Amino acid sequence: AQSVTQPDIHITVSEGASLELxxxxxxxxxxxxxxxxxxxxxxxxxxxxxxxxxxxxxxIKGFEAEFKRSQSSFNLRKPSVHWSDAAEYFCAVGxxxxxxxxxxxxxxxxxxxx
Amino acid sequence: DTAVSQTPKYLVTQMGNDKSIKCEQNxxxxxxxxxxQDSKKFLKIMxxxxxxxxxxxxxxxxxxxxxxxxxxxxxxxxNSLELGDSxxxxxxxSHVSGVGDEAFFGQGTRLTVV
Numbered sequence: 323a324q325s326v327t328q329p330d331i332h333i334t335v336s337e338g339a340s341l342e343l344x345x346x347x348x349x350x351x352x353x354x355x356x357x358x359x360x361x362x363x364x365x366x367x368x369x370x371x372x373x374x375x376x377x378x379x380x381x382i383k384g385f386e387a388e389f390k391r392s393q394s395s396f397n398l399r400k401p402s403v404h405w406s407d408a409a410e411y412f413c414a415v416g417x418x419x420x421x422x423x424x425x426x427x428x429x430x431x432x433x434x435x436x
Numbered sequence: 437d438t439a440v441s442q443t444p445k446y447l448v449t450q451m452g453n454d455k456s457i458k459c460e461q462n463x464x465x466x467x468x469x470x471x472x473q474d475s476k477k478f479l480k481i482m483x484x485x486x487x488x489x490x491x492x493x494x495x496x497x498x499x500x501x502x503x504x505x506x507x508x509x510x511x512x513x514x515n516s517l518e519l520g521d522s523x524x525x526x527x528x529x530s531h532v533s534g535v536g537d538e539a540f541f542g543q544g545t546r547l548t549v550v
Contacts, residue, residue: 424539
C-alpha cells in the first residue's frame with residue numbers, strides 16, 4: 323500500500339529566508355507526486371507535479387521540488403519566502419490505475435515571521 | 437469562472453438531520469471526487485466517480501450517498517448527521533488519462549454538526 327509522510331508538522335521561517343518541506347513516500351513503482359498548498363479558509367491549489375523525466379520540477383509561486391528515487395523523497399523548496407507563503411502544504415501521491423485517487427500526507431503548516 | 441464550485445461553503449446543522457452538498461465542475465473532466473478533511477487537516481478520499489459511475493468507495497458509512505447526475509456534477513447527501521461528520525468536505529475533479537493528471541479542488545464546505 324502506498325503512503326506519504328511529511329515529517330514536519332509545523333515550520334517557522336523568516337521572510338526572505340529559504341524554505342524546504344520534506345516528503346517521503348512508500349510505493350512499489352514510481353508514483354505520481356504532487357505538492358498542494360492550502361491557504362487559510364481556501365481550497366487546495368496545485369504547486370507542482372512529477373510524473374517522469376527531469377527530477378527537478380518547477381512550479382508556481384517560485385517553488386521547486388526534487389524527486390529522489392533512492393531516498394523515496396519529493397522535497398519542496400523555495401529560495402526566499404514571502405509572507406503570503408504562510409499556509410498548509412500537502413504532499414500527495416497518485417499511481418497509474420488508481421483513477422486519480424490521491425493519498426495525502428498529514429500536511430506541514432508554514433508560518434512566516436517578519 | 438470557477439473551475440470546481442461547491443455549495444454551500446458553510447453548513448451548520450443539528451444531529452440527525454439530512455443535508456446535501458453540491459459540486460459542479462466546468463473543466464470537462466471525466467472524474468470527480470469527494471475528500472474529507474478532518475480537524476487535524478488530514479485529507480482522505482471518500483468517493484470517486486468516472487463518467488457518472490462509482491469507481492472508488494473508501495469504506496464510507498452508507499449514511500453518505502454520492503450522486504452524479506452527469507459528468508459535471510457530483511453531489512453528496514448525508515443522512516442522520518453525527519457529530520463526527522463535522523469536517524471540511526472537498527470536491528475535486530480530474531481527467532484520468534493514465535498520465536496522472538492533477539486534481540482540481542473546490543473551495544470546500546465546512547460542515548458543523550451540533
